[in-house]
Amino acid sequence: MLLIRCPYxxxxxxxxxxxxxxxxxxxxxxxxxxxxxxxxxxxLFIRSNAKGPHYERxxxxxxCGRFFNAVRDTVTDRFLTTYKAGxxxxxxxxxxxxxx
Amino acid sequence: MTIHPHDLTPGKIAESAACKVHMLDPVARxxxxxxxxxxxxxxxxxxxxxxWYVGDVAKxxxxxxxxxxxxxxxxxxxxxxxxxxxxxxxAPHALTDISDRELTFRITGPRASxxxxxxxxxDPDSIKPGQGRRTLFDSATxxxxxxxxxxxxxxxxxxxxxxxxxxxALGCAELAAE
Ligand SMILES: [Zn+2]
Numbered sequence: 638m639l640l641i642r643c644p645y646x647x648x649x650x651x652x653x654x655x656x657x658x659x660x661x662x663x664x665x666x667x668x669x670x671x672x673x674x675x676x677x678x679x680x681l682f683i684r685s686n687a688k689g690p691h692y693e694r695x696x697x698x699x700x701c702g703r704f705f706n707a708v709r710d711t712v713t714d715r716f717l718t719t720y721k722a723g724x725x726x727x728x729x730x731x732x733x734x735x736x737x
Numbered sequence: 738m739t740i741h742p743h744d745l746t747p748g749k750i751a752e753s754a755a756c757k758v759h760m761l762d763p764v765a766r767x768x769x770x771x772x773x774x775x776x777x778x779x780x781x782x783x784x785x786x787x788x789w790y791v792g793d794v795a796k797x798x799x800x801x802x803x804x805x806x807x808x809x810x811x812x813x814x815x816x817x818x819x820x821x822x823x824x825x826x827x828a829p830h831a832l833t834d835i836s837d838r839e840l841t842f843r844i845t846g847p848r849a850s851x852x853x854x855x856x857x858x859x860d861p862d863s864i865k866p867g868q869g870r871r872t873l874f875d876s877a878t879x880x881x882x883x884x885x886x887x888x889x890x891x892x893x894x895x896x897x898x899x900x901x902x903x904x905x906a907l908g909c910a911e912l913a914a915e
Contacts, residue, residue: 638858645807646791651858653873699873701791701806 639714643697644705644721650697658694660684661706662726687711690729695719708732740899745840751906753913756846758905761890765819766839767812769802771830778828783821785812792868794882803869803882811869811880811892839880839892844905848912849887855908856901857881861889874901 639652663680666672672680685691691711696704708717708727717732750758769787771779780787786795788804795802800814800821812821822832844852853861856875861883864870869882877897882890893901 648863653858653876697806699878700871702809702871703806 639716641695641707641716642719643700643703644719645701645703646697650700654697654699656696656698658696658704661692661694690717690732692726694722740902742840742895742898745895745898745902750842750902751909753846753909755848755912755915756844756852756909758852758902758909759843759845760902761841761843763816763836764841765814765816765834766836766892767814767819767822768833768835769810769812769830770808771810771828772808775828775830779826779830782824782826782828783832784824785821792864792870794867794869801882803880805871805880838894840895840898842891842893842898842902842905844889844891845887847887849889851912852905852908853881853889853891856904875904877901 640649641652641655642649643655665680666676669677689710689712690708693707693709694704695707696702704722705719706722706724707719708729709715710717718727720727745760747760747762750760752758769779771787776787776789785797785800785802787802787810788795791804791806793804799818800812803811803813805811814821822834826832846852850861853874857872859870859872861881864881864883866883866885869880871878871880873879874891874893877893877900879901880892882892884890891901
């Protein structure tokens with residue numbers, strides 16, 4: 638079982654307490670009516686499908702209830718880091734992998 | 738035999754040399770939601786201490802307040818002692834009576850923590866005495882309060898209670914038979 642660190646609880650806990658919630662850092666346009674059909678399609682459906690480090694959302698649904706972001710390697714399933722929603726994307730170069 | 742929630746009455750559920758499981762009398766329960774900037778104003782208006790860290794419990798008289806998440810608290814008080822709920826709060830918040838949603842079971846004895854590992858994916862010993870957490874018990878969401886080293890309370894939605902109770906009773910006997 639994966640162990641995931643919740644940045645709000647500041648505890649590393651079993652995957653069963655969490656739910657995956659798709660790719661992270663996909664912001665809805667502030668003015669949706671000005672968005673072209675192509676950009677709207679990309680917002681709704683087009684994802685990076687990364688092989689390797691992937692920025693993604695998780696929710697500590699059976700715990701504090703909060704959504705947060707994570708960088709997980711989709712090849713090894715290893716969590717490189719987790720961070721609070723709203724914080725900037727961490728730089729991949731600086732991720733050592735010991736945050737789990 | 739199928740147990741229905743209404744078959745469960747306060748009192749002894751299971752007992753062995755390893756642990757004891759009791760169902761507790763009904764209490765008043767409230768869910769409180771408020772954002773951090775409003776926390777102090779809400780706490781002052783309700784005349785309750787709202788702990789800041791996830792898992793911390795604050796006691797004001799007989800009323801206990803558990804921080805479930807950064808903007809969420811569970812308030813438990815004896816029935817009829819809920820004056821806080823009728824006080825005026827001028828800050829944005831949500832205070833909801835959820836008294837009838839859950840039943841509470843007390844789990845005690847030298848193997849109390851081991852009994853919980855039957856259904857809890859997290860290590861029950863990661864909850865320090867005096868704290869509480871929302872977590873899972875065999876896939877049902879529960880709130881665990883650790884009142885002492887070998888003394889836990891489990892709040893569980895009443896429709897899931899028969900399942901949890903059967904598992905706790907079975908575990909209680911199994912741990913004593915080891
Ligand atoms: Zn959490």
